[in-house]
Amino acid sequence: MTIKSLALGGALILAACPVMADDIINMATSFQIRSMDPVKQGFWMQEFGQGELLMKFQPDGTITPWLAERLERKDDTTWVITIRDGVTFQNGKAMDVPAVLAAIAYHRERNSGTQAVVPAEAEFTQTGEREITVTTGVPVPELPNILAHESRLMIIDVEPVLAAGDNYEALEGAGIHTGPYKLVSLDDQRMIAERYDDYWRGKPAMAGVELRFVQDANARILAVQNGEVDIALYPPIAAAPVFKATPNLNLALGPLSTGGFVGFMDVTNGTFEEKAVRRAAMLAMNYEEIANAVFHGAKAPATSLYNPNFPYAVENYRYDVEEANALLDAAGWVREGDTRQRDGETLSVTIMIYPQQPDLVPLSNAMQSYLSAVGIASNIVSVDSVREAAMNDLVDWDLALSATGTATVGSVSGFLNRYVSCEGDRNYGGYCNDKVQELITTLDVTVDEELRYELLREIQKIVAEDDPYIFNLTILKERALVSDAWSNYEPAVAWNHIKWDTAPNQ
């Protein structure tokens, strides 16, 4: 086969020469970038080296300057942003304060995600050559996280965007971003970006980026194995043994992520109405085994609602079959063989998963065996969308699993308000705890860090111990599949897959 010999020849040449600076990054992802619409699709541009943000989220939970040079809090409602000098958009235009203000105004006008987190009364005004003063009206303790979130306030050159109107194709090659690689072409198969030579940090490491959209996980794996791409995102972790045993296939693991697989218990209906059963279910989970055996060490054991590296994370998850059994015994659930009975009723729960997250299958399977160890029978249902099924009671469920960040880019309020708060739009289980509600409300307006940490620790305690509702089954690690030549690639937090110095091994 000529294709084979060509590929072999190519591999030999690659092996013989050091990596050439004019190589491009070949990457495959499962999600298609549908257009260059800065509002609906713009966030992708942060991930692959096109767009940048004022602030950057770090693995330890802190936020550091990026396109900003400094961010200072003057008082509860006043912040000062100093923007970096010498940054240009890829079309050559300087990134000055008016340009940044125009970008912020653009998002606040059109982007509902931005509108949800930046209060309408907030004002951004130029107060110096490189200085922007933000008065938020009400306290916005998480402003740094908002500035670091790819979907909220990406810095773009607004002029060409407005000129293009609905014709987003006109933005291909228009250089509206400030990042190391300029998008030059986008279709339903791939995105192609070229090096931006005048990038503010220096010359980007590679000549460009070719990003392929490949929905099928299996095809992404084979593509790395076959040398067609260097990096494939979203590998199914359950297949880790395959990666280990296959040549030219490596699972690169990065720092802990801000999210995990979260379990929600239906507290208004069925088995989990009882606190004791909810608590017992949490105690029955073998968090170590989930991370190390089910997911082959590619995930970390869950210890609380938050990533253990975060300063406010507590450590209140335990694997304790005995205590779980004792709780269920005390609640009157009598063990008979493999199951438990009370008043002629068998103790059983339904776990709800969805097919877009293939790793939920092995996870839910493992959970079944843990639950069965304490006498809780269980079955698994797979639904199109957990949100739709849970919010509309389409199926009878007790425990919904979802891949959800509890502190995306370090911001905790979004998750708490949507998923845990009584009126939250994703409060699947109908949970409403007065104390938690009060804590969330206070947290929303508390700016002082130490006070915030205290509040968060208390929330973690209640939702796991006193009135259990929501818990992590495992904490994700950032991950990617890479070829041998890219085995040192480090998957980054906050979806920043391609940075200016991203390059293959030396």
Next chain:
Amino acid sequence: MGHGSEPVIRQVKRLGRGGFPVAAFSRIVQAAVTAFAATVIVWALLPLAPGDVATRVLLARGVDDPSPAEIASTHEELGLNNPLHIQFLDWITLVLQGDLGQSFTSQLPVTKEILERLPATIMLLGLALVFSMVLSLLFALIAAGYRDRWPDRLIRLYTQIGAALPTFVFALLALSFVVVGFQMGRVLSDATWTAALIPAFIIGLDRAASWTQLLRSGLLSAMSSGYADVARARGASERRILLRHALPNAFLPFLTAIGISVGALIGGAPLIEAIFTWPGLGAYLLEALSARNYPVIQAYVLIAALSYVSAALLVDLIAILLDPRLRRHTS
């Protein structure tokens, strides 16, 4: 109208007297009626869809919790308040102008997205069709020529196995053991002719199995018929009888079978394209299915139905052209 149960030939026979133009015209009218019925079914998918369509559209557009006002205005926008027959007329007017609506997810015109994907599917399926026709012709001729000798036995074994393996299982096995095992070809195929070769050959090899069976038995029965004996008595060689007498006679039913299975080929496209990660219409349908992107599903069904009807029509017309008996009235 339907083709599944009765062989097309038998239907054509009922077309009446009047020679090719009349027979052809009547067949074309029949095809047009079928196409129209298919169009009505395709349209009916939307009103039949469970739940409120406007809510679905909004969810697919990323509106998480649509307000009643938003839902009402989307109803207005999509013309869902009009009576059904008006909705149908509006829809079919647009379809006739080539407008298949807007994708719920990307909000781009479906026609544009389909046209980007269609060439890839036509390329793969067309090439597969050519491969399977060539292969089955070759195999059947060899098998009939070497009846009950080893080439025939070997080919019969292949047809037994091929007929018992669903295309997707065969493709999966071939892809896993041959293509990936020996690192032949590419995984992330762009829709190019070279990339299409291997997948098309695999599909062709599988489809050829049942066609070989059909053509082989047609050839054999023609070779044992009276006129073959006459030809033999006149001193014609076996090869000449096979190629000049048996093949033309057995060819028509073979062609008909191919015409009918074009529908199956189109219907199987999503599976095939999923296995070969082929960026065609089938893969597009699968994405749409998981997102309940109805306009895309409608467009796929419409295109599949129309190509099926035209393939059947084409085969019938060729049959009428080739076999004058079909033009005559047989009551």
Next chain:
Amino acid sequence: MNMLDMTRPRLDMPATDRRLFTRLWRHRSGRVGLLIGLALIAFAIIGAIWTPHAADVPNYANALKPPGLSNPFGTDSTGRDLLSRTMDGAHRSIGAAVLVLCIVFVIGLAVGCLAGLAGGATDAVLMRLSDIAMTLPGLVLAFAVLGLLGPGFVNLLIALIVADWAWYARLSRSVALTASKKPHVIAAQMAGIPRWRIISGHILPGVALKVGIVASLALGGMIGAISGFSFLGLGVQPPSAEWGALLAESRLYFSLAPWLLLAPAGLIFLSVLSSNLVGNALRDVATTGGDE
């Protein structure tokens, strides 16, 4: 073979008399086909009641073991015994196929006999209805129904029923029409025997038998179709085992554990093979009227 082709076997109606089974049994490949079919059905029935290991319980220490004594088909990525998984899957694959075929058989028989025997307007309306259902290739219609209802095992079965009923209705109609013109039926009519008794006593049993034979020959094809849709994730949802779903799972691990692909593929192959062998044998038996 493509999927829904196979759910509609092409078959010249065999003479259906009491000796049919005996003759089929004496036909060599017919016997092989019957034996394979019976073995698969037994496999499914046993699998519904008992499996050597628990089909759904993971055992991580035992993951991806090649076929051996305690796991004749090997184990999967979470250490589940593949033999148990395929046995458990068998009752879903085969059971669902049987269910779909029973339903299309009943619908087809009822609609077809009603149309064929009532004639007139009833016939015209029912047949136009089936015409409409058959304007689309079966698979495309099934995809359309799945698009409407969304993926899921029950929805898949509904889709397959919608895709196939019309074909069985037409078949039943033509068989019923032929049967109603048989001399003994006409004689019975002349003798003044009530119409419903003629239908229930003389026509229906024969039609049901013939259409039933066709439907049972479609079993292999139906299993193939169900597994194809499940392979795409549109049918059985994990962690439930089904042969097509097992095939889909196996893709990821192919380079390490090719047996994961071979076992379900082999079972699907055997199902279709068994139907094909019996179908071919029936054709032989019907045309030669005797042994091979």
